[in-house]
Amino acid sequence: MKTLLIVYHTGGVKTAQMAEAVERGARAAVDESGGVKVVVKRCADAGPGDLLAADGLILGTPENFGYMSGMMKDFLERVFYACEGKVNGRPYALFVGAGQDGSGAVNSVERIVTGLRLKQIHDPIIGLKDLTPEILEKCEELGAAFTTGLALGVF
Ligand SMILES: Cc1cc2nc3c(=O)[nH]c(=O)nc-3n(C[C@H](O)[C@H](O)[C@H](O)COP(=O)(O)O)c2cc1C
Secondary structure, three states, X not given: OEEEEEEEOOOOOHHHHHHHHHXXXXXXXXXXXXXEEEEEEEHXXXXXXXXXXXXXXXXXXXXEOOEEOHHHHHHHHHHHHHHOOOOOOOEEEEXXXXXXXXXXXXXXHHHHHHHOOOEEOOOOEEEEOOOOHHHHHHHHHHHHHHHHHHHHOOO
């Protein structure tokens, strides 16, 4: 069975709501297609073993001070050398909760996951200001598409 790992941090509510929408979409797709285990963890609770066991990864972080959140950076620091060379080519995607920008969080995460040789399979989703139903729908679609792709082995 394939495993989808969703790892996120939230300092408030926005990125958590985006994570819930991604998970909702993923679990709905599991019900339809089966064959994928969905694991959701906060950054503080996730480690190298989770990433090594995953066939695909979706990351979620707020943008803080023009960068990913400190907790996401801590997660990536803890997994990088343990996983470097062992997860090459695995698919990943990213969602960001931000106030008015989000590009700093996207760029900082992309730099690191490029070093892990993960393969981006979806454009980053950035939720600005107040979350809209459209953004939450995009998050759900991401979870569903990622899960279906894993089930079908298309990545
Ligand atoms: C310490 C701090 C720094 C922030 N820096 C940025 C920033 O650089 N760019 C931006 O667009 N929003 C920034 N924000 C706004 C957050 O990204 C935004 O409120 C986000 O929705 C928080 O997500 P959360 O509710 O999941 O914690 C910052 C917020 C905090 C608390």
